[in-house]
Amino acid sequence: MTKWIEIGALNDIPVLGSRVVRTASGDIAVFRTSEDEVFALDDRCPHKGGPLSQGIVHNKRVTCPLHNFVIELRSGMAVAPDEGCTRAHPTKVENGMVWLSVQTAAVVPAE
Amino acid sequence: MLDKVNKPKLVVIGNGMAGIRTVELLLDRAPHLYDITVFGSEPYGNYNRILLSPVLAGEKTVNDIMLNTEQWYEDNGITLRKGEMIEMIDRRTCEVVTREGARVPYDRLLIATGSNPIMLPLPGKDLRGVIGFRDIQDVEHMVQASTSFKNAVVIGGGLLGLEAANGLMKRGMNVTVVHLLDTLMERQLDQVAGGLLRKSLEERGMVFKMPAQTEAILGEDRVTGVRFADGEEIPADLVVMAVGIRPNIELARKAGLYCERGIVVSDTMQTYDGRIYAVGECVQHRRQTYGLVAPLFDQAKVCANHLAMKGFATYDGSVVSTKLKVTGIDLFSAGDFAPGPDKEEIVMQDASRGVYKRIILRDKKIVGAVLYGDTIDGPWYFQHLRDGTDVSQMRERLVFGAANLGDGGHSGKNSVAAMSDDAEICGCNGVCKGTIVKAISEKKLFTIDDVRAHTKASSSCGSCTGLVEQVLAFTLGGDYSAAPKVKPMCACTDHSHDDARRVIVENGLKTIPDVMKFMDWKTPNGCHSCRPALNYYLLATWPGEYRDDQQSRYINERVHANIQKDGTYSVVPRMWGGVTTPDELRAIADVADKFKIPTVKVTGGQRIDLLGVKKEDLPAVWADLNNAGMVSGHAYAKGLRTVKTCVGSEWCRFGTQDSTGLGIKLEKFMWGSWTPAKVKLAVSGCPRNCAEATCKDVGVVCVDSGFEIHFAGAAGLHIKGTEFLAKAATEEETLEIIAALTQLYREQGWYLERMYKWCDRVGLDAIRKQVVDDVANRKALFSRFAHSQQFSQSDPWAARAQRGVDRNEFTPLAELELA
Ligand code: SRM
Ligand SMILES: Cc1cc2nc3c(=O)[nH]c(=O)nc-3n(C[C@H](O)[C@H](O)[C@H](O)COP(=O)(O)OP(=O)(O)OC[C@H]3O[C@@H](n4cnc5c(N)ncnc54)[C@H](O)[C@@H]3O)c2cc1C
Numbered sequence: 001m002t003k004w005i006e007i008g009a010l011n012d013i014p015v016l017g018s019r020v021v022r023t024a025s026g027d028i029a030v031f032r033t034s035e036d037e038v039f040a041l042d043d044r045c046p047h048k049g050g051p052l053s054q055g056i057v058h059n060k061r062v063t064c065p066l067h068n069f070v071i072e073l074r075s076g077m078a079v080a081p082d083e084g085c086t087r088a089h090p091t092k093v094e095n096g097m098v099w100l101s102v103q104t105a106a107v108v109p110a111e
Numbered sequence: 112m113l114d115k116v117n118k119p120k121l122v123v124i125g126n127g128m129a130g131i132r133t134v135e136l137l138l139d140r141a142p143h144l145y146d147i148t149v150f151g152s153e154p155y156g157n158y159n160r161i162l163l164s165p166v167l168a169g170e171k172t173v174n175d176i177m178l179n180t181e182q183w184y185e186d187n188g189i190t191l192r193k194g195e196m197i198e199m200i201d202r203r204t205c206e207v208v209t210r211e212g213a214r215v216p217y218d219r220l221l222i223a224t225g226s227n228p229i230m231l232p233l234p235g236k237d238l239r240g241v242i243g244f245r246d247i248q249d250v251e252h253m254v255q256a257s258t259s260f261k262n263a264v265v266i267g268g269g270l271l272g273l274e275a276a277n278g279l280m281k282r283g284m285n286v287t288v289v290h291l292l293d294t295l296m297e298r299q300l301d302q303v304a305g306g307l308l309r310k311s312l313e314e315r316g317m318v319f320k321m322p323a324q325t326e327a328i329l330g331e332d333r334v335t336g337v338r339f340a341d342g343e344e345i346p347a348d349l350v351v352m353a354v355g356i357r358p359n360i361e362l363a364r365k366a367g368l369y370c371e372r373g374i375v376v377s378d379t380m381q382t383y384d385g386r387i388y389a390v391g392e393c394v395q396h397r398r399q400t401y402g403l404v405a406p407l408f409d410q411a412k413v414c415a416n417h418l419a420m421k422g423f424a425t426y427d428g429s430v431v432s433t434k435l436k437v438t439g440i441d442l443f444s445a446g447d448f449a450p451g452p453d454k455e456e457i458v459m460q461d462a463s464r465g466v467y468k469r470i471i472l473r474d475k476k477i478v479g480a481v482l483y484g485d486t487i488d489g490p491w492y493f494q495h496l497r498d499g500t501d502v503s504q505m506r507e508r509l510v511f512g513a514a515n516l517g518d519g520g521h522s523g524k525n526s527v528a529a530m531s532d533d534a535e536i537c538g539c540n541g542v543c544k545g546t547i548v549k550a551i552s553e554k555k556l557f558t559i560d561d562v563r564a565h566t567k568a569s570s571s572c573g574s575c576t577g578l579v580e581q582v583l584a585f586t587l588g589g590d591y592s593a594a595p596k597v598k599p600m601c602a603c604t605d606h607s608h609d610d611a612r613r614v615i616v617e618n619g620l621k622t623i624p625d626v627m628k629f630m631d632w633k634t635p636n637g638c639h640s641c642r643p644a645l646n647y648y649l650l651a652t653w654p655g656e657y658r659d660d661q662q663s664r665y666i667n668e669r670v671h672a673n674i675q676k677d678g679t680y681s682v683v684p685r686m687w688g689g690v691t692t693p694d695e696l697r698a699i700a701d702v703a704d705k706f707k708i709p710t711v712k713v714t715g716g717q718r719i720d721l722l723g724v725k726k727e728d729l730p731a732v733w734a735d736l737n738n739a740g741m742v743s744g745h746a747y748a749k750g751l752r753t754v755k756t757c758v759g760s761e762w763c764r765f766g767t768q769d770s771t772g773l774g775i776k777l778e779k780f781m782w783g784s785w786t787p788a789k790v791k792l793a794v795s796g797c798p799r800n801c802a803e804a805t806c807k808d809v810g811v812v813c814v815d816s817g818f819e820i821h822f823a824g825a826a827g828l829h830i831k832g833t834e835f836l837a838k839a840a841t842e843e844e845t846l847e848i849i850a851a852l853t854q855l856y857r858e859q860g861w862y863l864e865r866m867y868k869w870c871d872r873v874g875l876d877a878i879r880k881q882v883v884d885d886v887a888n889r890k891a892l893f894s895r896f897a898h899s900q901q902f903s904q905s906d907p908w909a910a911r912a913q914r915g916v917d918r919n920e921f922t923p924l925a926e927l928e929l930a
């Protein structure tokens with residue numbers, strides 16, 4: 001069952017930018033593309049844990065600020081030839097508000 | 112209109128290296144634009160022709176050299192008709208006709224038929240056992256012959272002939288090379304290098320007959336011998352003709368397309384019939400034909416671009432370099448080395464090491480190079496040749512190569528061939544030679560960019576680029592320095608940094624999307640590499656007018672602090688000229704306590720770094736520092752960083768001028784300016800130079816009579832002493848010259864190009880002329896710098912700490928309590 005949480009207004013996220021949502025199990029980076037799509041990923045680069053929220057957003061991708069891994073916003077997959085994946089969380093935008101459904105145990109085993 | 116059936120039809124004649132490279136690039140640019148059919152007269156998929164030599168020598172197999180499998184054609188919806196020869200092009204009906212008579216219509220046609228080996232019209236040339244060296248079939252023929260026969264004669268002492276001879280020798284045959292002239296590879300080598308080459312091949316057992324003219328090939332059914340003009344006859348069971356190639360233009364000529372030596376094409380690779388393109392060895396462009404892959408790949412790029420209907424790229428010729436693929440022989444040649452009255456040469460010969468180098472200069476630039484025995488610097492010379500670098504400043508040391516110009520020891524003192532697989536090539540990313548070699552062969556990489564993408568080698572600081580290029584050349588066996596003459600900014604565009612700068616000015620473009628639209632960017636909003644560059648170009652071009660795009664800034668410049676490995680930040684306040692006060696130190700100590708900042712460190716730039724600050728604390732940290740009168744030190748900026756000073760005449764018994772005071776004046780005048788890459792200054796009070804001014808972007812050394820201004824130094828990835836720019840009598844004049852210099856750099860530098868690289872590229876004399884000699888121009892540059900400073904000298908920390916700029920950046924969007 002998907003549990004949606006309202007996290008803020010679309011306009012609070014810069015176009016081609018990102019904001020962070022704090023959660024007890026770590027930060028989630030919420031991105032906005034030039035077409036006003038919103039995507040959410042764990043704020044940890046699969047390479048060495050760099051904060052993806054601090055990267056440059058282009059097309060539907062973000063470049064990690066530490067060593068330039070490029071990550072697909074939709075899937076969290078690193079763009080080839082880099083390898084790795086970070087967890088993606090479903091989002092939706094309704095009436096200018098952004099909703100997030102935080103995925104927990106699905107990808108990473110619970111502690 | 113673009114559904115499967117109605118797609119325009121692209122027919123490609125020639126399944127070789129240039130044709131398929133074009134198709135690959137086209138698919139990359141416009142994947143679904145055409146319905147593509149490829150005709151290839153050879154019965155295989157696409158293979159790497161260059162590597163036929165190692166196959167012949169038994170170092171590789173035919174399987175190793177396949178580039179695209181049949182599956183690849185299928186996956187990309189391409190109809191491959193291998194083993195089918197096109198006999199005619201019917202331009203009236205727009206159809207090609209196969210030898211069997213099948214007709215296939217086209218909307219666009221690409222001719223990439225390569226060339227044919229020249230077969231000398233000698234008596235006996237049609238005997239069995241007389242062949243050229245061009246395709247897999249020829250190699251199979253030679254391998255076969257080597258198992259049942261003993262004697263081979265290769266006619267032609269050029270690149271191809273020697274590679275054939277070497278291969279046959281490796282297969283156990285007695286090989287005689289017959290050459291018309293007295294120098295081997297005379298198109299690539301001068302006499303000395305040719306002589307050295309001959310000597311080392313002779314030591315391996317190759318026999319030469321040269322200068323010699325072949326008169327007849329003897330035999331009844333199969334070849335038995337060769338007779339020369341001087342009457343001598345030698346036995347031969349196999350004759351390989353490698354005297355040259357002739358562009359394969361029959362088909363085009365018959366179709367009435369204008370041909371000279373090759374099919375004549377325009378800068379967009381179109382023949383006289385605009386629907387018909389041609390690329391590769393069959394082409395003649397601006398009077399030139401080419402026989403090496405690097406230029407053909409340049410052509411393929413332009414052609415693909417045009418076919419993809421992004422018709423702005425043009426081909427304007429290539430310079431080529433050559434390496435002989437005979438294992439154990441190091442030979443490199445590039446450019447034009449025929450002697451001439453306007454040329455100078457630098458020659459070095461070390462007979463005992465068997466090393467010979469000849470560098471040919473014209474007008475302060477390298478125009479040709481011949482290296483024998485030690486070719487480690489080949490790519491380095493070639494880079495300067497292609498870039499047209501002004502090398503007058505390094506002239507004396509040029510012949511000793513990059514390693515002797517202070518490369519911080521990275522540029523490869525060891526031959527890569529001799530390196531073990533676990534030798535580290537890229538120090539930044541810890542990539543070893545073996546990893547690179549593996550990626551190149553398994554993933555079929557061709558260019559340095561491919562290697563960067565797949566291995567990360569050379570993708571960071573770039574100081575190992577030369578080494579990686581060598582690994583590439585050595586692994587592929589051929590010369591793949593396919594780096595185009597003009598480097599595109601990144602994969603998002605085919606345009607260079609210069610193009611972008613020019614277009615912005617000429618067309619008054621004022622936003623990143625406008626530039627991208629105007630220049631036909633291939634991606635919707637660029638990438639982390641081109642967007643910051645364009646943002647800088649716009650900012651530098653339209654001061655006060657352009658609105659800085661925060662989302663096109665690297666994180667450090669966006670949040671005015673340096674990101675650290677754990678996601679925290681470092682904070683470096685300015686300490687003007689390296690001078691501080693007890694109050695400032697107290698404020699720094701208080702901030703460190705209050706925000707529990709784990710590390711306080713003195714930087715290499717004469718100031719203090721607070722490391723490990725949490726992002727959300729940044730505005731409050733800045734507010735406290737602001738209150739004590741401190742502002743951002745821009746330790747993160749492509750802009751003015753530090754001005755290091757020494758104590759100077761105020762204190763030092765040797766000081767000749769107030770170096771500290773001048774440093775502070777410079778820093779106060781120049782801080783906040785954005786530049787292509789970081790700019791570091793230093794002022795020393797006397798020639799003892801305690802502020803290390805002569806390894807900075809700009810350095811001043813005070814002397815009794817005034818101020819010596821130096822520039823274009825560096826001490827990071829590269830260690831490079833500065834160049835002398837000018838002597839100034841007063842502080843005012845010093846400031847004016849330095850600001851004018853910086854402004855010229857701001858207007859011409861490519862993004863991330865340090866001042867010393869810019870200077871290498873545009874030339875010391877050109878800079879001196881504009882900044883020192885032409886006083887009116889200097890004043891104009893100075894006032895443009897001063898104008899732009901009006902808009903950049905407001906403390907970014909104060910803006911964020913006190914005026915709430917970018918508040919969103921420092922606070923989370925939401926905090927969730929999750930189970
Ligand atoms: C803090 C400091 C080291 C220290 O603890 O002393 C430092 C730290 C970094 N340097 Fe440096 N450099 C520091 C002085 C230097 C110096 C010495 C100097 O300025 O006198 C050099 C050699 C001089 C020169 O620049 O030619 C230096 C040559 C580099 C280079 C090589 C630049 C080049 O083009 O060769 C880089 C890499 C780059 O910029 O791409 C670099 C990059 C970096 C970066 C920004 C790496 C990065 O991208 O994260 C480091 C940021 C750490 C941080 O968050 O603060 N740092 N760096 C020094 C800050 C000086 C300051 O007060 O602003
Ligand atoms: C042994 C050898 C070593 C070499 N070493 C190097 C090197 O070290 N470095 C380097 O840069 N270059 C080297 N070259 C040159 C390089 O291989 C060529 O420049 C390159 O392959 C030319 O590409 P192309 O597409 O123009 O022609 P090709 O690769 O020859 O492709 C042309 C194709 O068109 C087909 N074709 C021709 N006519 C028709 C027709 N009517 N119908 C259908 N198909 C047709 C041919 O069968 C052929 O497959 C070497 C070449 C050889 C032979």
Ligand code: SF4
Pocket residue numbers: none
């Ligand atoms: S501070 Fe400079 S030298 Fe030290 S690790 Fe970072 S980049 Fe390398």
Ligand code: FES
Pocket residue numbers: 045046047048049050064065066067068069
């Ligand atoms: S941590 Fe993201 S690229 Fe290294």
